[in-house]
Structure formats: structure tokens, C-alpha cells
């Protein structure tokens with residue numbers, strides 16, 4: 001199966017070309033073969049290239065005219081919490097009326113999630129994944145963390161694994177009400193029976209290392225137990241205040257530290273000297289009216305930055321990567337190029353994936369065609385549905 005996308009006004013490859021980290025090409029074409037990128041280059045070379053491929057495969061080439069639109073790699077949303085029951089619209093409304101965001105709201109979603117059936121959770125989850133795909137997301141990481149007992153956490157990672165390979169066990173999201181004042185006993189459960197039940201369905205282990213959630217010592221225990229079971233670490237840290245979570249995450253070789261609103265100079269230096277990505281979640285600050293992290297400070301220090309939605313019913317109930325790009329550009333002062341890179345190649349780095357996040361031969365054919373001449377419109381036209389077509393592993397999905 002071959003697809004030739006021609007007449008691309010602006011192609012973002014993320015294959016660095018000189019000063020241009022995004023490897024931008026104009027008047028370009030892309031050839032897809034069997035779900036992978038076979039070739040990307042100048043439109044005028046496309047015919048020759050595709051007939052060469054067609055001869056070797058004796059196949060018809062399906063030609064798609066991009067109409068001068070922009071094509072970018074599919075968004076890699078490396079942080080979401082999509083398996084949950086209920087919502088917290090009332091909490092959001094109260095917050096917009098002046099109430100402060102705190103980690104404890106998570107517990108109300110836990111009650112609704114425990115009460116939901118597998119089918120109810122599955123239907124909702126599939127709806128969110130569909131909603132994301134329509135907005136250009138081709139890979140999504142999904143965390144558990146609204147079950148907080150062995151049976152429910154196992155259900156959440158199992159359901160998540162039905163829709164993505166990027167499943168994260170977040171049993172240490174907060175201490176559930178029934179373990180109030182007994183946090184260490186809850187951590188015993190997380191690193192014991194709960195990890196046993198969840199590890200087979202997960203690739204990642206995560207912990208919310210924050211005042212109101214887990215201490216650095218408890219977080220380290222959780223991550224080390226996960227690592228010992230073959231899971232790779234990622235961490236929620238420095239969302240609500242400064243702490244030692246970032247340095248611990250770097251020390252343990254975490255793929256990503258997420259949030260990072262309150263970073264010390266030592267945190268930034270540790271991140272810059274490491275392979276750990278800092279994942280920014282602009283929807284959180286937008287929806288909680290908290291200060292935005294200083295993206296410029298991070299990028300200027302040489303930290304690899306990703307952008308993700310953190311879709312969840314409490315702190316960020318958007319599933320739109322274009323929206324998060326627009327906020328990152330407008331309010332975090334990232335350039336459009338930096339934000340688009342962070343939402344594609346940055347997300348791939350945060351998931352330690354080398355087969356997504358760029359349009360280059362051999363990569364998965366995950367692409368987005370925009371109804372605009374340039375990727376700049378993602379930030380320039382906030383809230384406008386610009387995604388015209390999405391290919392996931394070479395299959396058109398819209």
C-alpha cells in the first residue's frame with residue numbers, strides 16, 4: 001500500500017537542516033509505503049521517486065493532493081489521564097470564581113472511577129482517543145491513578161493498554177482516603193500487590209512527588225520498585241511548589257519530569273546535563289490559573305522540552321495539542337517552531353521513542369495535514385479546527 005502526498009506547501013520533517021531544527025521544506029511531497037515513511041523531498045522529484053517504488057512493489061500509488069497545506073508529524077501527547085469516571089466541572093467553576101487548585105480533588109474522581117464499570121470507562125476512553133486523533137494526536141501516553149486500589153488500578157492500566165502501548169502505572173497519584181495518615185502503608189501496597197497486578201500491562205512507572213501527594217523518599221521507593229520490575233520511570237514534580245523531585249528523577253534516569261513550574265537553578269542545571277525531558281503542560285496553568293513555568297529559561301539552558309495536554313478532569317480537561325501549542329507560544333513565550341517541535345519530536349523524546357516524531361525514511365507514517373499554509377496557524381488561529389487529515393501508521397483516520 002503506497003500513498004504519495006503531493007503539493008505540500010510547508011513540510012515540517014523534524015530532521016535538522018542547518019539552523020532549522022524542524023527541517024522545513026516548501027513545495028514538498030511525502031511517500032508512504034506499508035505504514036512507514038519511504039521518502040520525503042521536493043514535489044518535483046515525487047513522480048520519479050514514486051514510480052520507482054511502484055515498479056518495485058507492482059502497486060498502484062494513491063495520490064493525495066495537499067492543496068498547498070502544511071504537513072507536520074503527528075502530535076505525540078506524552079502525558080494524559082484518560083481513564084476515569086465523572087467530571088469536576090463544579091470544581092473548575094469554583095476555581096474560576098477564586099478557589100485555589102490542590103492535589104486533593106483527585107480523590108473525588110477516584111470515587112467516581114471505582115464506581116464505573118469497565119464498559120463505561122472503555123467507552124469514555126475511546127471517545128477521548130478519538131477526540132485527540134481528530135486534533136492531530138497520533139500517539140498518546142495514558143496513566144492510571146484514579147483507582148488507588150489493586151483491583152481498580154489493574155482495570156485502568158488494562159483498559160489503557162487496549163488503546164496505546166504507552167501505558168503508565170500511577171498508583172502513587174495521591175494517598176486514598178482510606179489510607180489517610182498511613183501514607184507509608186499505602187506505598188507498601190503500591191510497590192507490592194498493586195505493582196504485581198499492574199506491571200504486566202504497563203511500560204512506565206510514575207509518581208506525583210509533591211506536597212499533598214508523595215514525599216521524595218516515598219517517590220523514590222515507588223520508582224525503584226517499578227524499575228526493578230522492568231518499568232521505566234517518569235515523574236510529576238514541582239507543579240505546586242519547589243522540591244527535590246526533579247533531581248531525584250534525573251538521578252534515576254527518568255525519561256521525563258512533568259510540570260516543572262517551580263524549578264531551582266540546580267534543577268535546571270541537572271536537567272540540562274541529563275537525557276531527562278521536561279514536559280510542559282500549558283493546559284494545567286491555563287485551567288488552574290497558576291503561574292506558567294519559565295519555558296525560555298529551560299530552553300536557553302539547553303533542556304529538552306516537550307509539550308503535552310495532561311488531559312484529566314481536575315487540572316486540565318483539554319485534549320487539544322493545537323490549543324496547548326497556542327498557549328505555550330502566547331503565555332510561555334516559546335517560539336512557534338519550538339512549540340511545534342516540543343509537541344512532536346519532544347513528545348517522542350519524552351517517551352523514548354525513535355520511530356515517531358519526525359517525517360524521515362523508516363519512521364512510522366504518522367502525519368497531520370493542516371488546513372493552513374503553515375504550522376504557524378496552530379498558534380495564530382487558536383481554537384480553530386485546522387486538522388484536515390491524519391495518517392496513523394499510513395492509514396488515513398479522518
Ligand code: NIG
Pocket residue numbers: 103105106109208236239284310312313314315316
Ligand atoms: O497532572 N498532578 C497530578 N495529576 C494531575 C491532576 C489530576 C487531578 O487533579 O485530578 C495533573 O495535573
Ligand code: FE
Pocket residue numbers: 079080081236310312
Ligand atoms: Fe498529570
